Amino acid sequence: MGGGAVIRVLLGHRGALLRGALATVFATEDDLEVVAVIDHGDDVLPASVRGQPDVMVLDVHLPGAVGIDVLARRSAAGGVLVLSDRDLSAGASLRLVRQAPRVGLIATDASPGELVGAIRQIARGEPVLDPELMLAAIRVRDNPLTDRECEVLKLVTTGATAQEVARKLCLSAGTVRNYLSRILTKTHARTRIEAIRKAEQAGWI
Template sequence: MIQVLLGQRGTLFRGALATVLSAEPDLTVVAELDRADDILPIATRERPDVALLDASLPGPVTVGELCPALCQSLPACGVLILLDRPASAALGRALARLAPRVGFIGIETSTGDLVEGVRQVARGEPVLDAQLAVAALTAGESPLTDREREVLRLAVDGTPPSEIAQALFLSTGTVRNYLSRILAKTGARTRIEAIRIAQDAGWI
């Protein structure tokens, strides 16, 4: 019996997916969750064979951030991400980095293909929707320079500009200039938003 942990926004859609999966004789849903930060602790407790996750699960961590931790903590658990084509384009390089350890399947897929995808991931086989792969591979290049990415990576933990400047042997004013350019390039209003945009796009 393949045990599935289901992480999906929307009570109605989550319930429908759980019903479809549970109707299969070799699948059972062991948990239904609606927040990304609940996935790892519940998965650690339930030890599922497959985690089927909505790419846009809400929470303080993104699914992109969650997947490496999930794979490291539960190496026997396969991960299958359910996402749409625009989301896969936004993930870009991040999507390419996670495959084939993490499988990707489109929300437009048939229930039969979804069920088979869960089985494939449980067997350790790669699952990558062809249309999603094309969208990811044709996603735009990062608008950030190497130095801007370096500054943003150091800013992830809330490091103040003065400490980033010390680490990179720059002046604090120069770091602030980099951060201003990063906000402009990403279209973000805050540093936190810029970090999230860059992480989701696979730029850092």
């Protein structure tokens, strides 16, 4: 944000101590204004509507419904900086990296100065990607599933039956079962649960 503009920040973190410490750090910066502090993922979208932040700084383990899809939707209106520990799975890293530059990824062991600098970068629309996490992401194998197969598998993750998936996608139940059979073959899985686990870990869905 150039010209001395103030960057409005929403902070979401599961830990009360770190949440308070980060809010204090941000408040000492002349160009940062903390407009909301939350401790649960379900509050992300409501708080962002109220506070209209330029950048959301979110703990990757924030409890509640704050998945990659939510971040992608929110990042259309403003930047998101995800605080991640270094044991984040390669698949999760890949899904975050794909949202760059509006979704950034920084390690939780970054210094306060690095974190503040990253917020400014995100606000300017510049990418912020932790090198180690990015390296893990780019090592993920190419997705063998088609877009439709991914769509079917995502619906299965919600607990939907083949019949429910068919209704949702305007397909026949037999067609959905064929998709599921191909998904099991491509993921080398014996069950749908195993296919979901493998696909999520690999960042395919």
